[in-house]
Structures are given as C-alpha cells and as structure tokens.
Amino acid sequence: xxxxxxxxxxxxxxxxxxxxxxxxxxxxxxxxxxxxxxxxxxxxxxxxxxxxxxxxxxxxxxxxxxxxxxxxxxxxxxxxxxxxxxxxxxxxxxxxxxxx
Numbered sequence: 666x667x668x669x670x671x672x673x674x675x676x677x678x679x680x681x682x683x684x685x686x687x688x689x690x691x692x693x694x695x696x697x698x699x700x701x702x703x704x705x706x707x708x709x710x711x712x713x714x715x716x717x718x719x720x721x722x723x724x725x726x727x728x729x730x731x732x733x734x735x736x737x738x739x740x741x742x743x744x745x746x747x748x749x750x751x752x753x754x755x756x757x758x759x760x761x762x763x764x765x
Contacts (some may be wrong), residue, residue, distance in 0.1 A: 666679040667679070670747070676745075677717075677742070678743070679740070679741050681739045682706075684706045685715070685739060690733075694728045698720065698721040698723055698724070700721070703715070721745070724748060726745045726746070726748065727746040
C-alpha cells in the first residue's frame with residue numbers, strides 16, 4: 666500500500682489481484698484515528714487475504730470524510746481529508762464501515 670499526503674488530503678492506494686472483487690473488500694473507521702482495510706477472496710487458498718491498519722496522527726485526519734473507490738483494474742484508492750489545526754472532529758457517531 667502506498668500512502669501519499671498533501672496539506673489537505675491523505676491518499677492510500679493499492680493494486681489488488683484480479684481475483685479480489687469489490688464485494689470482498691471492507692474499509693472500516695475505528696476509534697483512535699485508525700483505518701482498517703481487509704480484502705479477502707474466501708474462495709481461494711493462496712494469495713487470498715490482505716489486511717492493513719493505518720494509524721493517523723491524533724487529530725490529523727477527518728475520519729468521517731473517508732471515501733473509497735475500487736477501479737475495474739483492481740486498484741483500491743482511499744482518500745481521507747486532513748483537518749485544519751484546531752478544527753473539531755465531527756466524530757462521535759461510532760465506527761463506520763464501507764462494504765463494496
């Protein structure tokens with residue numbers, strides 16, 4: 666997984682194998698400015714499970730802004746807006762999950 670950051674956005678991207686379909690990917694926002702990404706091809710035995718945990722600096726990421734896109738070529742791209750210094754979180758709605 667490659668993570669690129671600008672002053673306004675964190676962008677995470679990874680090219681997944683063609684066997685991984687959108688419905689096999691789960692992106693979850695967790696407490697403590699964490700993002701969990703799981704891709705699991707349950708019908709395969711090898712090269713079938715991928716998992717990442719991304720920890721952002723406290724207060725840096727606007728976690729409710731997480732957006733994920735799964736391209737036809739298998740590239741998963743996740744964007745997270747960064748908060749301006751002193752901006753409140755808008756958090757408190759509990760864990761969010763996106764299933765493709």
